[in-house]
Amino acid sequence: MHYSILLLALLLSACNQSSTQQESNPIVTTTPPLQTEGSQQYADIQAAKEALPGKAHYDRACKACHSGAVKRAPQREMIGLMTPESVLHTITKGVMRDEAQSLTAQEKREVAEYISGVKLGGELTPLPACDNKSATLASSSSINWGIQLENTRTISTEVAGISSKNITKLTTKWAIAFPDSSRVRSQPTFAGNQIFVGSHSGIVYSLDRDEGCASWSYIASAEVRTGITYSASGPDPMIFFGDVIGNVYGLNANTGEKIWRTRADDHPNATITGTPSLNNNMLYVPVSSLEVSLPINPDYECCTFRGSVTALNAITGEIQWKTYTIEEEPAVTGQNSVGTNIIGPSGAVVWNSPSIDVINNQLYVGTGENMSSPASLTSDAMLAMDLDTGKLNWAFQATANDVWNSACDTTTPENCPVENGPDFDFGGATVIVNTTKHGRLVIAGQKSGFVHALHPKDGSLIWQTRVGRGGIQGGIHFGIAAKGETLLIPISDMTDGRTYPNPDRPGMHALDANSGDLLWSTLLEDKCVGRDHCHPGISQVPTVIGDLVIAGSMDGVARAYAIDTGKIVWELDTSQQEFTSTLGTLTKGGSMSGGAGPVANKGLLLLSSGYSLYNHMPGNLLLALELKSE
Template sequence: MKLPSRLHLAGACLIFPLAFGASAASAPAAVDAARIIAADREPGNWMSHGRTYDEQRYSPLKRITDRNVGELGLAWTARLDIDRGVEATPIVVDGVMYTTGAKSIVYAFDARSGTLLWKFDPDVPGIRMSEGCCDVVNRGVAVWQGKVYVGAYDGRLIALDARDGRKLWETDTVVDHARSYTITGAPRVVKGKVLIGNGGAEYGVRGYVSAYDADTGKLAWRFYTVPGDPAQEKDDRAMDIARKTWHGTEYWKQGGGGTVWDSMAYDPELDLLYIGTGNASWWNRQARSEGKGDNLFVSSIVALRPDSGEYVWHYQTTPGDMWDYTATQHIILAELPIDGKKRKVLMQAPKNGFFYVLDRTNGKLLSAEKFAPVNWATHVDLATGRPAVDEEAANYLKGPKVISPAFIGAHNWHPMSFNPATGLVYIPMQETAGMLSAPANPERVAHKSVVNLGVDVPDLPEDPEVVKQIAASFKGKLLAWDPVQQQAVWTQDYRTIYNGGTLSTAGNLVFQGTADGRVTAYAADSGKLLWSSPANTGVMAGPVTYEVDGEQYVTFMAGWGGIFPLILGPLSREARVQPEARVLTYKLGGKVVLPPPAQLPQAVPQPPAVTASAEDLAAGRTLYNGFCGGCHGLNAISGGVLPDLRYLDARKHAQFKDIVLMGARAAKGMPPFAGTVSEADAERIHQYLIKRAHDLRQEAASARP
């Protein structure tokens, strides 16, 4: 059959508009509150980010079980446009899948066949891709009454027509364009309002969550998570509470952080919206708040009224956070038997390594225990709800400290799931540790692509054998956790950290992708590995399952990227994968063959001669790791997401200063640093890269038989 030509409509690419077919709903994405609240009555759909408002990521579907999961085969696969980090949770409604890839590109697929129905590219400017943390990722869309909502990386919230991907409205969520605000999180829709937060704490932004009318895009309310300029603030109960916990006369000028860049959950019965907030800005508590105060509402769980954004209660997981211990990790609502009584609880396993169970009606702490190795605090006091910080182990203001977990966390953004049948939470846990120290007088670099932490993160050594030892200490695990007994029930070990989110099902299964390029299924009760299949790339996103025409499918969004392979390239290479962005959908008896991964060239071009002194090379290494290492990898070792600068060819060596200083590749995301980096320092960085290219060629020669 000859395929119709591609049509471009208002930025959308429309393909096969009739593919919705007679079996799909007459109105695509016809989702409202009633459908999401009653989601268990139509388990074949996945209509909200966590499937249900309680974000349990549990499916009642059980055609695929622990007895037949070994028969899973690939039903269809689709390549995405950009081979960068893929973190989206797909939404599936009435036979149509809505999902996103890197740069916030939205895709609609026929959920049975993988046929592309339409695509929308928000055209994020290249220069904006450098002005945010942790890759140009996106965690998915929300759907509501025929519309698809996406938060673009540059801070826009966009509504699309679910039928053809046409843009219906767009609003700018950024309150200050002089700051590096971004959006990577998935919107939620509650009571006709689209909820979205933002990222950028490391760059010095002020956190907030906003609600927009789902039909028009008009701002309904905005809740700030940290106080601003007191001279400009109106009377506000929440900010009155928060302001008392900050110190200094100009603390607000550095932004404060507390960004709402990921987790939310909603309880329709209590009519409470729960948000998780991020770390403080700067990390250095002395620099941001005179070393004092809890600095509310950073690293907190906050309950709000969804109609108005009114503050109801908060619980702070890490008071006075100075370790990047965000509380933006996945929030799950459930009912658990606590002390013989069924309680409405909220559960979270944030970066700091403690698993929290709260009474979600009032924010009271019910229990908190370590789910990973932790040395920054000995325990959490149940009477006060506060951690007992180990000053000797964790206060790097008094000298360098090796702190566990490291800034990448004991659990990062990768969503966990809860299975009511087993009573277990399945956590993508990781064991990490890292050294922090504080400079005497931290200075802010005024550049939108440079993070300002107020701390020194020591460089990794260049010795490959030492790097291997450090990489081996970073351990990834799938952890089955009993939230009532607050203890591990079973674990599965992985090659490295940054493994994918989890999905649990009524078929006694837990699905998870892995950093080392696999998709897997385990018995939910025992942890026995039942199925594994190659994915060609690291899999980080949380999988989903759905049913169409009586067939159950499981989908993994696959694609390696994010902060781990970007900044910690030398350590992430243990995953032994490369970026390849795909949708992978499986069913029982699937016969599709996954194409082999692309092979990258390995030859290192002959670099120019090193002409710098040892002193200038050392300075170049410091400059490189400070300005370049966050994207291209520390010590010029890329994790494979962005170019490894040891492989520069003669043409790029000749263009080096134009690229670094003048922005010759700004359209591709490489910002200009003229005015921030001097010409002499640019040459020092260049010489260091030349030296590292020679190092690599020498290593390659030594490895040959």
């Protein structure tokens, strides 16, 4: 992932927005414009934060450990993602209470506000609560992010109630503006008459599908960007998700009560971005990291994080096994030009939701680049792991020697690896497709713009096809979908300041899963003139709904394409019109990106819009569309 941009976004999130809340609520903020590093607005935000009274207390009691002296202590950028309430709890009753004992009660409050950039106890308008409405949950054993265990993201016309015959009859049913949010990137999950969804502010909701009111809400420790996995197979129905600081949760789906919370990795910069996948009461959690932004500081010893998949007992949250994507433990390999230790190998993080192959008793994930030298054979790779033990069965590396971190694109490149790779992660999930010619295949798209199809037994390459130009945000960014033997491939090809030999191909494309041959391409016209941070390409993961594939673009427009021809049969601009939210306020979307793809059930289509990261348009819209009555 392109982390020089991500670091700025994280800093802005910590400085200008609430990440979460735990006991009291953060101050409501309006959706901010996307600031750029070096701008006066950014400088003003940073100066105001550094002037807070908590800075002096933080420098005295906390800074030494959280500036890299203690390897297991999270860096300042990471703890800045926490809500002030979470920070205060940590230094008063949690794991940092002894270290903070020199601070008075008031000083602890000021430290919490300084770290998060948000005042304690601010007033937050909650989503409207449901009155006298009973929740009826689905009896399905499990509902995963990829719809199917194979991650094909296919919803039938019978389940969705939507197809090319009626999609033009969709009209707004309700719209949600999440409190204190400028992005919407948690994919909603339908379960009976409820919809489960996470939020930028760290609140997870159970929403009534008819009214959009909240049946209950749960406050996590940080932003929840994963989707919500649902299960009805245990003693009580449960939901599962992860937050951006590495916690995984299991909640009672009826009440929102926390049943367990488990840290998926003990590294201080671990994060959960891909939605955990569930099968037979085993929860498979992909683990990524935000460490790659820290090498911007030449004194930071880069890097020690290794990607992994962690398997949890879904009922208890206990870890059953953990497999690192890099077997070798990181060790000092040299020094950079200012004498700071270089540590490696590192990286090969897992951004995406595992696909589950019950026939071969394997799961499949894609990995990211190495963050420090030496390069490993499992970065930018597709991996197969045994479902029961986590044993790595095979690895297919698509791009070798891709070693990169955010220092490479800055004026302080001392920590940039000698390889200075292209940053061609597998950001999106693998899918499993049954083909006439080759039988079962494991297929994934890469930020390079290539799609790779492998044999599940040994990871041997069956075919590969270049679809897009590729780039640091794709190429193929957050994943693909499949219907039968047709693969649906979204291409971003966003301008990123680099020069590439191949032409841009932003839009939706279809491939034959048997051969990788191109079936059709629908290129999207750039209609972003005059709009900052607007781009025509598709970064968001698509969803097959009946005979259509639907995806939102970075220009804020959701489009439905006919699967057989690629013709656009319906579109809706979420970013240039306002919708009345359930709070009675006006809201609108922005860029549509990330893993929060469209979902549909019984004539209701949900769209997630707004992505205040990576130079995209901020927005705050979860839009429910229903079919007009005849």
